Amino acid sequence: xxxVEQNPLFLSMQExxxxxxxxxxxxxxxxxxxxxxxxxxxxxxxxxxxxxxxVKQEGRLMASLDTKARLxxxxxxxxxxxxxxxxxxxxxxxxxGAQKLVFGQGTRLTINx
Amino acid sequence: xAGVAQSPRYKIIEKRQSVAFWCNPISGHATLYWYQQILGQxxxxxxxxxxxxxxxxxxxxxxxFSAERLKGxxxxxxxxxxxxxxxxxxxxxxxxxxxxxGGRGTQYFGxxxxxxxx
Numbered sequence: 001x002x003x004v005e006q007n008p009l010f011l012s013m014q015e016x017x018x019x020x021x022x023x024x025x026x027x028x029x030x031x032x033x034x035x036x037x038x039x040x041x042x043x044x045x046x047x048x049x050x051x052x053x054x055v056k057q058e059g060r061l062m063a064s065l066d067t068k069a070r071l072x073x074x075x076x077x078x079x080x081x082x083x084x085x086x087x088x089x090x091x092x093x094x095x096x097g098a099q100k101l102v103f104g105q106g107t108r109l110t111i112n113x
Numbered sequence: 114x115a116g117v118a119q120s121p122r123y124k125i126i127e128k129r130q131s132v133a134f135w136c137n138p139i140s141g142h143a144t145l146y147w148y149q150q151i152l153g154q155x156x157x158x159x160x161x162x163x164x165x166x167x168x169x170x171x172x173x174x175x176x177x178f179s180a181e182r183l184k185g186x187x188x189x190x191x192x193x194x195x196x197x198x199x200x201x202x203x204x205x206x207x208x209x210x211x212x213x214x215g216g217r218g219t220q221y222f223g224x225x226x227x228x229x230x231x
Contacts, residue, residue, distance in 0.1 A: 004155075031218070042204060042222040043156070050217070088155050092218070099144060099208060099218045100169055103155030 002027045002093040006104035021107045023072040023089035030067045031092035079111045117223035125229045131193035134226045138207030148204040195230045
C-alpha cells in the first residue's frame, strides 16, 4: 500500500528566508503532484512532475523529483506572506499514471512579516 | 473557462439521515473524481469515473455511499445513512486525461461541500 509522508507538518518562517518541504513515498511511482490549499478554499495545482530528475519552478517555488530515493522537495526562496497556505504532495499509485492519487498529510506554512 | 461547480456548499444533517452532493465538471473533462477531506488531513479518493464508467471505487464505503455520473457529465454522491465520522469536506475534481500516454493528468478541484453530521 502506497504511503505518502510530508515533513514538516507545520512550518512557521520569517519573510525573506528559504526553506524546503519534503515528500517521501513508499512504493515506486514517477508521477508526483504538488497542490496548494488556502484556508476554507479548494486545492490549486502547482506542479506536475512526471519523471525522475524533473524540476519545475514558478516564482519563489521550485519542485523536484527523485524517483530512486522516492522523494520530492518543494523549495521556497525568499518567502513572502502570500505564500502562507497548506501544501500537499500527491503520488499516483499506478506507476505509469492513472490519476489514482494518494495525498500526504499536508504542510501548513505560515510566513510572518 | 468555468471551473468545477459543486452544490450545496454547506450541509448540516443529523446522523442516520441521507444527503446528496452534486458536481458539474469542467466542460470536456472525461475524468471525474470525488474525494473526502477530513479536517487536518489530505484528500482521500473515494471514486473515479471515466466518462460514465467507474474506474476505481476501492475506497468508497459501499454500504452507505453511492455515486453516479449521468451521461458522462454531472455527478452525484450520496450518503445514506450518514454517520458522525462522515463529517468532512467532499471535493469534486475533473481532469482532461488520466495522465496516460503522455498526458499530464492535472486535476482541477471544485470549492467543495462542507458536511457536518450531528
